[in-house]
Amino acid sequence: MIYYITAILLILIGMYAVLTKKNIIKIVIGLSIVDSGVNLLLISIGYIKNGTAPIFSVKGLTPDKMVDPVPQALVLTAIVIGLGVTAVALSLVIRLYDHHKTLNIDKIRKLKW
Amino acid sequence: MTYDKNSKKIVDIIQNFARKHSLWILAYGTGCGAIEVPPTMTSRYDGERFGLRGAATPRQADVLLITGYLATKTLKRVIRTYEQMQSPKYVIGFGSCTINGGMYWDSYNTIKALDRYLPVDVYINGCMPRPESVISGFIKLQQLISEGKANGAEKYQKNLEWYRENQKKVIHNWKMPDYNW
Amino acid sequence: MDINWLKVLGIIITPIIAFIVGVAYGGIVRNITARVQNRFGPPVVQNFWDIIKLYSKKTTVSHGWMHHLAPVFAITASVTTLYFIPVLRDSKLFANLSFSGDLIFLLYIMVFGSLGMALGVGQSGNPNAAIGVSRGLSMMVGYEIPFVLALVAIMIQFHTTSLNDLLAVQDKFTNWIIFQSPIAFIAAILAFLGMMGYAPFDVVIAPAEIASGPPSEFGGKYLGLMQTSRSIFTFAKLVLFTDIFLGGAGDFGTLIVKTFLLYMIPVLTGIVNPRFRTEQAIRFFWKWPTVFGVIAILAVVMKG
Amino acid sequence: MNFSPVHFIAVPLFAAFLIPIVGRFSKEAVKLIPGLVLLYLSYVAISLYPIALQKPIVEIIAGFKPPFGISLYFGPLAAFLVTMVMLIGLVIWLYSYKFIIREPLEKYYMLFMLVIAGATGIMITGDIFNMFVFLEITSIAAYSLTAFLRDKDGAEAAFKYLLIGSFSSTFYLLAVMLIYANTGTLNIADIAAKMQTVPNQPKIFIMILFLVGFGIESELFPLNGWAPDAYSQAPSPIGGVFGGIVVKASTYAMMRFAFVLFNFHSMFELILVLGVITMLIAEMSAMRQQQIKRMLAFSSIGQMGLIMIAFGVGTDASVRAALFQVFNHAVIKTLLFLAAGYLVFHSGSKKISALDGLGHNKPITSFFFALGALAIIGLPPFSGFWSKLYILTSVAKGGFLASVVLILFSGIIEAIYYLRVVGRLYFKKDVSQDNVRRTPISGLVAMGILAVVILYVGLYPHQIIDLIKPAAHDLVDKAAYIKYGLLH
């Protein structure tokens, strides 16, 4: 249960950062936190307390003792993708800072209406 | 159909009768004589009894009434108006000024004898002539018409060069279209 | 093709009669005017002399072929109008072509002349003439409204658009339309004032202001033909009104009396009135005469 | 040859991998490779089309049968959309061939290939998580392409796109997670089969997440803040890519889920309402734009609204109409973006006012733009007319007369602003000084192809309708999807 709560808290914290922080780096960090939260949530779906890896290494291991392997696979992928997005985001932040000399998102709104 | 005063056909008699009894006046109110025209036409003397009637434009008029002295500047307009009228057309000189200049006999810019510039059929003497004399002038004109003697238009056309010469002598900036009846 | 000689005869003599009567009326009017102004006035035949004189002018100045045709248009309109009006009731000789047209046709053919005239006048290039035409056409829009209102009222009252049928309705004195629908008559007669062009609606030809307006470039035979046309047209209009409102006439005596009395209305109005400006005239026509016309129609509709 | 739908994903991905490497040796090769890939894929798509029409091709990856392994579902709808994507892609490649002269070329083409791979992946995959991956591939490539020009505005637009796009992927991932938690499977057909058993509450929750996630990508109204910026700041051909490929892919996903997984009546109504709002606001905003590409972007959003309205009606006929409009919009909007690209290039400014009189200077490009404008307004005999007509009839038959009126109203607005631009092109004094540079042949051919398609579809609409019918049926018929998807 704690995983779910933590995950949701992480998502909410991230969202809060994204929606309120003016500094775009903080926004990117927020996105990253949201990402982590979602990943945590995802992995905790398949988690079973005292479960073991879904490898038939030990005799008598029944599927209900194994954690679900699929979320793990998913999370791995999701983490990679999240990393990619963060990388792109940060590179964009650099570009933005180059052009605007500011990191305040309120000042970066030349394209509007 | 050239007009021949000697041949008096029945048509001519009717036509002359009609002309005589229907004189439409273009009163060129140049001088002080213009003031005498209204009494002539209104209730007191009632020129309409003789078929006299005002005409608004030279195209419709038969008689050009020159009521007084003519400045050289006005003369040009009068000539133009006369030339725009359609024959048979008559000119009545009104007052002494048209005969010999009258009180303007020594003025530098009035013409003295209208005769030299336009063919006058009837002069009405006086300075100014009273309506009675105006009417008598018209009656004289009517007589001339019925006799076929009021042929100033023919005279003017025949002696056009002479008239032009005289006219051009006093009117210096002569820019006029050709004579068209 | 068999030719109806009676009709041919009528066609030939009707305009002649109309001309004589019309010109004579003109002379009488001049006399009456003179009397009102405390003058003697010209002889009654004065207008004949005028017209003969105009025809006997030796020269004519024309501005082109439309100018040349203008009086022709005018005379065509007046003579044709006359042809399509039964001059005497139940007369075969003077019925002319009245069975081939009706009131609406008459309304239009009456305009034919004005428009043709206006065209010829236009070609003369005289600005005064153009101003006159402008005023004339504007005035026409003014007086046509009450006139048409009155006519429509009569048409729907008697369920016909034919002049002959209207004549047939007014078989006796009490059936004259002037008594059957007096309001329509008032509207029509007010419009008639405008149609005749006497004061106060003579702004079109205001001689002292715009040099007699439309005809200012016309002289000699053109003016003569126009005067002829005007005389015929006056007579035609008078006969038309007599036929519509006063029960027509069985013989020339009655016709002369009725038309003369009718004619006196605009003439006497004209003698004692000054001149309206164009817009005043138009507004006048759109005010009371139109109201009368509308009332006339409503009265008919109410009645049944 | 034995083609497989896997090629649609594998070949461009491989090409994307190859391009930077080849770029070290030959720039020409970099330019050529995407063209070859797309040509090949078009060929594959066309040769697979008849097979897919008979029976959807379900390709099993790595030997696990569905619902366990990842499978590709290449039905009539996928065939239709993929063919469309290939056509658009090919045209855009042809156009980019001379248009993109800015380094790094290999990155441009690599990202382009990634977009193609991602978008086709979304369209043909039968696995929701797989779809997430493709969605992310598409998105990341799209973010980068938006900022490709490396200018101030590009970076800003890309950042906004990224910000909102991250929300999209987050919500989508959450939805995937919840589905997995509730059904224990990731195969769409399997989920569809098991979805009946899921209680309403989580179902609605999932649905909302899906709706918002894909709503962002398919430019529904409150979620489309990124779109105008991204469209207008990306290189012009990329505008076409967005309008014709990226957005269509996510629209596909949304519709697929809507029809197969949820099938709530109220959801369709919501989509319809959102579509109307999107359309109206976008068209009204487009009316006052000063920049041509931004105007096109708003117009694009408006068209998406129109498509959503048609989907929202939810009948067979309306889905057909929507798919027709999807196709037409992809073709026409791409043509418009391509033409606008050269117009902007020649006038040297993004402003509409700078386009004055270009019609005399650059007649062919301007002509294509005008043709596209007339087509998107919906004038016969161009293709836009028919799809609009179909949408209107189907919407009216669905009983939404108010929507019909609003569609027509926005059509008038659309006509106004497009004609203003066209008018400027042809009926103003020529102000541009650009008499030297000419539109390259490749660009003209690219636009020409699209123009021909527009005219051809406009004159013979029934040919494309014959293709759309099975596609629409594929989308609407849930039972068949489950049946084929699970290889029963």
Next chain:
Amino acid sequence: MISIPVLLLLIFAAGLLAFIAHHTIPVLRDAIVIIAITIAGYIVWQLPGQTSNVNFSIGMFAINWGVTEYSQLFGLLIAVLSFFALIYSSAFMANKERLGYFYMNFMFSIGAMFGIVYSQDLISLFFFWEIMTWSSFMLTIYCCEEAQSVGLKYFIFSAIGAYSILTAIVIIYSGLGSLQLANIFANFGTMSIAAKLAVVILLITGFGVKSAMMPLHVWAPDAYKMSPAPYTAIFSGALSKMGIFGIGLVLFKLAAGQGFYPYVQEILAWIGALTALFSTFYAIFQTDAKKLLAYSSIGQLGYIITGLAIGTPLSITAALFLTIMHGIFKSMLFLSVGAVYYRTGTTNMNEVSGLIRKMPYTFFTALFGIITVAGIPPLGGFAGKWMLYESLIQSNHYFLVIVIFFASTAAFLYLYRFIFSMFLGQEEKETENVKEAPLRMIVPMLILAVSTLVFGVFPGLLLKPISGAMGYLGNFQHAWETSVLFNNWGSEIDLNTIVTSIGGVFIIAWILITVKGYRKNRYVTTKDIHTSGEVPTGNENLTYAIDFYKPFERALGSVLKPSVDKLYNYTGKLLEDSFEHLRYVYTGNGQTYAMYVMGFLLILFLFSELIFGVAL
């Protein structure tokens, strides 16, 4: 057998070929279009022999093309007018720019008009309607930069009209499931009353835009002014008739027999009459000849609409007769204005005057044109006007007839103004070197002019096809003879007698006045006028043209002040301003957009019960 697809293909192909030919072999261009329209004319002529309709289907819509007597009437009008206009334009447009564009759009709009009249289903009707709209739009903006906003206005109104039609089509489709005209006519009564009323109103609005019905007319004057003269002839002569065509169908095939029919009739009749009245007033005060004619056109279309709306056999006869006559005389007038424009380069009536001696044939055409418009016997307009008045009076529309009569009397004003300002009046120096227009322009104009006389004397020539068309519209019958017209109260007019008497008197008077003093006639210039003796010099302005009807304007007072055009502009501006505010939702701040997303999500969550019926 040659039939409708061949006709359409021919015209459209000719348009494309002309476009191509212009860029390759310009000589062929004119030949192609003229030959094509000639062949098309022949095809149209022999179309009634075709009994079978053309059927095929596009997608789910069945397309059906066929000939009815009603469409044949319009088809012939289009063919004839297009033929003359194209011959005219071969001279008029010579040496102009972008002729390929011009001829292509010209042919397209002709083809689209044929398509409209021969469509037997609403889809193809709408399809061709739109083609007609944009091709005419293209020609409206053809001339110059100023035409831009004009064209846009035209397009917006056309779009409103077209979309009204489309909405109606969509309603019909959802109600009846078929778009075949025959089916719709047969089953229209089965729809709900609201749907029926909506369809009728929408269709009349849509068609009314093209026929410039009053509140929807604002595009017409400018559009007519801006389009090139040969096309304006088609624009006003044939294209506006497509609206009439549609209104006729709607009134007699759809609305007739429904409960609301009398109200629709009455309202439409009044709209038509007021259109006629007000457009006449506006026409009087125009300074541009083409705009004047455009307003005149609007007014004439108002008469026609009134005639159709009254719906008695006589009034329909009148309306259809006027339709054809208006096609003829208005194209004549526009062509003559075009000829003046061709020689002087302007259509502003204050700038040209006194062209009568320079361009006598053009003047003759214009003269016949205005006499016909005025409805003065003996030319063709009279028969139509006469029937219209008679039908109005006899169907108890007393005040309607007054309004119509008022309008048509006031029409004399602008007609005179038109002919006076351009052809009569002073001969100015600027027009000294003007010559008569070339033969290829004169001949079509003169043929049309003479045809008005022919139809004026023998209206029966037109009434024959018209009574066929009326038979199609709903078994309306009205007796007529070749040159005798009857009204419902038993009166008649014999046009033969009328024309003979007018002609006879005219010719006799003409001969008399010409013979009298023939040799003493002197022709003088227009400078030789009574100017109180003053001799006008060359640069004195003696032309009375500006504010020609000032007295009338004063008499009208403030009647003309309120302008629908301004109202539309104001509404448009208001709308655009509101759009301006609306687009501020796109603030440009990424964070705001993110908030929108979250907000939307939250709303969906919070109100899910409201939206989806399930609480979360």
